[in-house]
Amino acid sequence: MSNSGEEKLIQGLREDLEKILAEFNCMPGNISKDIEDEKCGRVRRLMRQAFLSTIQTYRLYFIVRSVFLSLLSSIPFFFTVLILGSINVVQTIILGVSVFVFSLAFTRLFENYIIKLVQKIVTILQRHKRARDFILKIA
Secondary structure (H helix, E strand, O other): OOHHHHHHHHHHHHHHHHHHHHHHOOOOOOOOHHHHHHHHHHHHHHHHHHHHHHHHHHHHHHHHHHHHHHHHHHHHHHHHHHHHOOOOHHHHHHHHHHHHHHHHHHHHHOHHHHHHHHHHHHHHHHHOHHHHHHHHHHO
16 A cells, blocks of 8 residues: 555544544543443444444455556456467566566556545445455455
8 A cells, every 4th residue: 555545544543533532532531430431431332443444444445456456467468378379487487577567667657546546446345335345255
């Protein structure tokens, strides 16, 4: 994940946690023990849900990005084998290195577009629970 995507993830998590803490004013040492047990129990559950949601989104982002980059790498390899019919070991090594360099250059040149595309896909998957759960289970 790139720095900008990672920063957005961390910033989103921080905002969620600040909302929870602000709503319940449950900071250690600020309230009495009796109130702390009752009130902070709810806060802990909400914080756990926020963490789980963020971790799930992070995993989904990683999975979608990995699949996208794998497909990007496989396209030149597939067409080369399709054109040549078969390849030997030397051609495989040369093709593997060239596809790696191509994929690396492509991802560096178009990183912002790839991030936006993957974020849109993750946003769509967040709204479709069954598809999201299926992807997270098989990965």
